[in-house]
Amino acid sequence: MPMSDPLKLPRPHTFPGASAATAEPPAQVGYRRPGAILAVLAVIGAAFLVHSMTASKENGVAGQPPPVEVGAVRTQDLSVHAHTIGTVLADATVNVTSQVAGQLLRADFKEGQIVRKGSVLFELDKRPFEAALQQARADLARDEAQLVAAKRDARRYTRLFAQKAISAQQRDQYVAQAGALKGTVDADRAAVTIAQLNLDYAAIRSPITGRTGPILIQPGNLVKANDTNSLVVVTQIEPIKVSFFLPQSDLPRIEEQMARHRLIAQISPHGSPLVQSARVDFIGNQVNSQTGTIELRATFANRDAVLVPGELVDVSVILRQLRNATVVPSAAINIGPDGHYVYVLDGVHIAHKVAVRVRYDNGGLAAVRGRLAPGMTVITVGQLRVVPNQKVEVWQRAAVTASKHLREADKAAGPSDHQLVP
Secondary structure (H helix, E strand, C coil): CCCCCCCCCCCCCCCCCCCCCCCCCCCCCCCCCHHHHHHHHHHHHHHHHHHHHHHHHHHHHHHCCCEEEEEECEEEEEEEEEEEEEEEEECCEEEECCCCCEEEEEECCCCCCEECCCCEEEEECCHHHHHHHHHHHHHHHHHHHHHHHHHHHHHHHHHHHHCCCCCHHHHHHHHHHHHHHHHHHHHHHHHHHHHHHHHHHCEEECCCCEEECCCCCCCCCEECCCCCCCCEEEECCCCEEEEEEEEHHHHHHHHHHHHCCCCEEEEEECCCCCCEEEEEEEECCCCECCCCEEEEEEEECCCCCCCCCCCEEEEEEEEEEEEEEEEEEHHHCEEECCEEEEEEECCCCEEEEEEEEEEEECCCEEEEEECCCCCCEEEEECHHHCCCCCECEECCCCCHHHHHHHHHHHHHHCCCCCCCCC
16 A cells, blocks of 8 residues: 655645535634624723713712702782783774864864864864854844834734724734744844854864874865764873783682772783783673683773773783782792692701692792791702702802803703602
């Protein structure tokens, strides 16, 4: 048997003992794709980063109490207000027209001017009315003279009849003539009065004190008596009314306050710090079935002419007084799954969660019921970063910049999900 060549090696990529036909390449056990390795490293790095941030956040919360601002619980009377939108109404609006026909000569006011009752607004051509007055007076003088003569004749014929010198028919004729002339004189006097009125009407005067609108018929035009087209519109603005509506659920308190003459409305124009107060002097006689509200009105002096008819104003009405109410700042009220609550600080600045029931909140102060006593300290800013039964750091409200940062931090922190502590 020939000896095998000691330098002869098995064929590459074949297993010893396998035929050439069935030989397969061996598995490459140690080989990995570069993309898979990078993905694994990225996952590990992200997990480490999240763990580091979480640990840092927990260490920060535990190591540094959250900053907060606080307010005091106190006892005081608090007015319950109803807020709504009101509309300013003119107490009177007059369409000024001419009571006689004639030519409009001039206007004696400026558009938008405040005019007084009785002041002249327009003047008509007076000459036709002056002539008519003179004619009426002349007719009166003529008929008065005839009446004097007729009365003398009636007396003369009455004496002659008494002497039986004339018949009764003749006497009656002169007596009747005197009576007829007396009626004519009375008619002439009425005609003089009418002519004088027409002359007075040639000066068109303001029937009320108010503000004028634009001139609707310019001087030079012929106007008709009692025409439907107005010369100008005068609107009374002093005093002036404000109309507003309140829910029918407030009607019992409204009627109670009206009976005591204590229903006061406070108004302020939009964007104005000015506040005016007046007593409500009108309650509607029915509830609007579509809106479930009832109309109320209050009259304001408006001496400075700030209120304008048609203007929308903010209205606040005092419906009742809460006597000796427990009051906290409105910012201290929080709401959670179990209702409203506040954070109360103890002597070492540890926050305790106390449930409350809000009786009334006017946006600045809130009357509440709960386990609160005057003098307690409640958190007003920074509640979303507070953990019940944990210590907080009290900041002074004078630090305006700190307050802004606290509020921004509260928004970033999101809503609190701590449960109510009994």
